[in-house]
Amino acid sequence: MSRPFLPGAALKVAQREALWAVSKSAESGRPVVRYGVGSTGRWLPDDPAVLTALVEHVLGEVLRYDAAHDSRLRVSARTWMEHDRRTETAAAALHIHANTLSYRLRRFGTLADRDLTSTGALTEAWLAIQAAGAPGLTD
Structure with missing residues (x-):
C-alpha cells in the first residue's frame, strides 16, 4: 500500500x-x-510551541517594539552576533553608523532584559533570535 x-x-x-x-x-x-x-539548530527543540515560548520569553518586548517603531532591533542584534560582535563590521553590513548600532544594541538589551556582555544572556538571546528565524515563527 x-x-x-x-x-x-x-x-x-x-x-x-x-x-x-x-x-x-x-x-x-x-x-x-x-x-x-548552521549548528545552532541542534540546540533548539523541534517543537514549534517550545520555540514560540522561547521567542516570546526572550524577545517578546523587542518584537513588539520593532513592530510598533520599525526599529530593526532584532535584525541589528542578530547581525552583530553573526559578525562576532564586531560593531564596525556589523554596522557596515547593516548600512548604518556604528553609533546607531550601539544604540540599537543597548535598546535591545533593555527591552529583552538581557545584558549582552554576559555570556549566558548573550547565548539565550542568540538562541531566541535563531528560534525567531524558524520558518513560520516570526518572519
Whole structure:
C-alpha cells in the first residue's frame, strides 16, 4: 500500500522555507542562503510551541517594539552576533553608523532584559533570535 501524498502540506513547508531563505538573504545582503545550514539548530527543540515560548520569553518586548517603531532591533542584534560582535563590521553590513548600532544594541538589551556582555544572556538571546528565524515563527 502506498502512502498518501499531501501536496498541500508539502507546499506549505516549501513556502515557509522559501520565505525564510528570501528574508535571510535580504537581511544579510548575501545572494544565496541555505535552509538549515548552521549548528545552532541542534540546540533548539523541534517543537514549534517550545520555540514560540522561547521567542516570546526572550524577545517578546523587542518584537513588539520593532513592530510598533520599525526599529530593526532584532535584525541589528542578530547581525552583530553573526559578525562576532564586531560593531564596525556589523554596522557596515547593516548600512548604518556604528553609533546607531550601539544604540540599537543597548535598546535591545533593555527591552529583552538581557545584558549582552554576559555570556549566558548573550547565548539565550542568540538562541531566541535563531528560534525567531524558524520558518513560520516570526518572519
